[in-house]
Amino acid sequence: MSASRLTKGGRIDRSCRLGFTWDGRSFEGYAGDTLASALMASGETVLGRSFKYHRPRGIMSAGVEESGAIVTLGAGERAEPNTKATMVELYDGLTACGQNAWPNVRSDVGAALGLFGRFFSAGFYYKTFMGLPPFEWGRGTGIWMQYEKLIRKAAGMGEASRSADPDAYDHVHAFCDVLVVGSGPAGLNAALTAARQGKDVILVEQDFDLGGDLLNQSDPVAEAQRRELVAELKAANVRVMTRTTAFGLYDYGTAGLLERVTDHLAVKPAHAPRQRFWTVRAAATVLATGALERTVAFTNNDRPGVMTVAAARAYLNRFGVLPGRNIVLSTNNDSAYVTAAELARAGANVTLVDLRDRVSEVHMVAMKAAGVEVKTGLAPLKALGGKSVAGVVLARPRGKSWAAAETLACDLLLVSAGWSPVVNLVSHRGAKPVWDKDLACFLPAPCADNVVMAGSAAGHWNTGDCAASGIAAAKTAMGESAESPALGGAETPVKPLYEVRLPGKKTKSFVDPQHDVTAADVRLAHQEGFVSVEHLKRYTTLGMATDQGKMGNVIGLALMADALGKEIPEVGTTRFRPPYTPVAIGALAGRNTSSHFKVLRRTPLHDWNLRHGATMTDAGLWHRPWYFARKGETITEAYIREAATVRDTLGICDVSSLGKIAVQGPDASEFLNRVYSNAFAKLAVGKARYGIMLRDDGMVMDDGTTWRLAENDFLLTTTTTNAGKVMVWLEELLQLRWPDLKVHVTSVSDQWAGVSVAGPKARSDIMACLQDPAAVSADNLPFMGVIETRLKGGIKCLIARISFSGELAYEVYVPSDYGEVMMDLLWETAEPMGGCLYGLEALGTLRIEKGHVTGAELDGRVTIDDAGLGKMASARKPFIGSALRQRPDLLRADRPQLVGIFPKDRNQTFNGGALLCKPDEISGFGEGWVTAVTYSPALGHWIGLGYVSGGHTAWQGKAATATDPVRQGDIAVEIVSPHMFDPEGERMHG
């Protein structure tokens, strides 16, 4: 291959030189080049190494079907492996290198593996997984674990960076009447037809220029028509998206697009994403996705210098590169003739070899005029040469076999074995391609969705027919009747050709070069029983990964059909799956990474807490204060101090994240009475009640207090993490089970900033902050009382006297925007009193001391009786879960029940999650488990909560062991009542 840049011609801008680096060496190209065209023009022939055998590979195509020039773009954290050089738009400063080779793709040590190629046939991995005979017969895969590392290092493709992707990506939704994919003659005409009728049209093109195959033509008339169409599209307000690939087609006209926004820019604009991932919903879709030229399986058909005919035409006419000087062009169809003439006119010595015995006179005349020698009845048998092609041995059909014929010297071997319409996208919609024997290709089947094929993707081979087909497709998509031109369009029919080989010869002829799948591999799969096309794909890796069957599918099917003695349609085809071309993981993630991975819910006191030294922790989507460490304090020291301060004086804790639901309506009390296990029908206005709600199956779902603010207005609180679940549950009950109840539920979680003020001095603190301090006197606001009053400054607030800590405690709620004002007021008084701010860790200590349950205890497996709250299950009324909680197994006396846990040696501790066992039966699941552990400043030692069979009364006087074989071992413990501190509740009622 002796490619060279022509002094004129092509679409490149010769006035704009671009410098780039390939494998550490500097090169130059022009604006309008791809990386492949620039490297070809620079004389580079070996751009890759093959997957298994490390064979040298060069440029095989000029598009997405590339299987040879697969490279790594960029470096460091921006390294992107397995990129097709044919699709990379050149820019100044581009860096690329070869992959799967050492020290480089030109001289790869790994090429020695080719000597052992016969051992790396299809199924090599599976066979070695079975153990290495005779050492591992019947014993599995011990040795594999050792040589797997070597195999994985030797084979494969590029290596992704292990650093986080530094670039930004966007997701965007778009809508249109007609989505047109592909901007060849069919796509341009389809888009324009729809736009002329006033439709909102999006035209998508994966290339950086519009025109599809028109860009590869040298005809000035065609170019003028292209420019005219493009100008008219813009005038018609068609939304044109270049550098955008439609990678998938989904339900209801939804398409996935990937737009490359800055990949092609030397200087990336600030704030611009690297790529955008578009979800487009279209009323109708026209797929003008073109067709890919097939190659043929023959010996050494992967040598650098073997490429498709269409690719040579693209390099010549679009990029101004003459890809070879002495060219042999092999074909079985008419499409290669125009390229042969163009190459000859550009100065190459061209010999055209046609498998067909006869071709049209028109073509023969044209070849003669261009100086192209034509040889008929021949096909390529073997490419000669090592790192570049040096010649080709031809073969002539002999019956159903072949016989070697003459040898031609050449530096470029072009192959055209027919065309395969790109039916991938329509296949995503379940439309199975149908084999057309006359055209020797799969054609798209009709699609149930409003998806219409056009152009060569539909099987039209002439430019004029493609344009007419685009117009017809647009009309069909818009619901009009339209007639498409006849399929095909060749003057002389194609003569199918998939493989050329001599009988009995074992050679390397590739079906899927990207995965080193040979014709012999397909036959081996057949011999070993993998005759289903799906099994063939998986056993040989044919058409997998980034190729997705673009290059080798049809040849593979043809060879399997031959082996089975069937026709191609009887073998069937695999279903193409998205994505059509690779999509970066970053594009799938969009901006949902790092701090945006999930939405963060901030309480109205979030910033206030941080300013006052809070260390935050996750509580569902919320950030809540975990602890407020003083200088030099550890978390343990901080939470113990905070819990002790609450018991001694007072503490203030942000509880804004609790779920809050307004329950309104004349049937609200009846509704709550049905939802909660305990009675709510007679809850007085101005009172709060603790309630337990069960699931239908009788297990505890959530708990919380409900405040009756007015006759028909309740404020129901939930745990932080169950707020959404409870809200959905209540809506479901109202809409599906009890639509007759006049009740509305509305989430007001975000409306209120809430704090718990707990401790002996809590009342004093709140009084100091109120306009009317007497509002919270013991008489005005008894335990479980609720009032609406005002803070100093006139801020409306709700105050409920309820306690989770077991202390005299209040929850104070103000409208969210006044949360910080409330905290300033409360803290200004509390701090001089010796009070503290406390977080979730101290809150946990306080509630464990009291035996109050949270999500750790209410884990979905627990009944109300298990949690020690059975007395709250009313026997006088039905409620959700009341029937199924009576199932015999849920009433067993030996069910695990909530207990308190002390270490036998009070100086010891034990772990949450440990199993509770009898000391002489430490095995299996034990008798129960530990749900929570803390150091209790009130009791002076570690304590815990958990569940154990029969509850604490069954374990009185009996020894128990908390066993944690993974972390700590066995600790002797005592099982006690869960109410470990102030069991009578004197402090809370004080």
Next chain:
Amino acid sequence: MANPISALQAVRRTGRFSTAATPRVTIEEITDFGLLQFAAWADALAETGAEAARVAGCSACPSPGQSVRGVNGTLLRVEPLKWWLVVPAGAKTPAPDLGPETGAVLDLLQSRCWLRISGSLAETVLNHFLPINLGSGAFADGAVATTAFHHTGVTLWRDVQGLNLLMPRSTARSLWDLLSESARQYGLAEK
């Protein structure tokens, strides 16, 4: 009375935040507004709607997916049985008078943050997150939608000044960050 503190007060700035010469997206937070919910029982829909319209100061209540601008504020039909009345700062509304057998009124003050997004690419930047067609033909002046923004339920309506977004207060800052980061590529002005 003390000044209220918006959820976005800590992050909101005024100015241009991009390299683009002309901002094509403007994001403005509207503070100190009122938000009142009218919820009807199915058999009293007309009466509740009429009362909502009276409080809003408009002649009729909007149908689902629509809003009506009244003298006292904008009335949005956010659910088949629910209206939200968005009351700008300083506007006075008559007290709702809705009997318990007709419907329920709920003050949702400060449960939401209100953003107005305008500019030639306002729809585009919102469509980075909202999966609904915001073209002026599909989502015309007065249109209302309840949709999802980064898995968070939000309420959207269009008026002559642009697209308006009501976001839950607790998620407002996260959503603001996403919106403003995405908008910078188009040229962003914040008010």
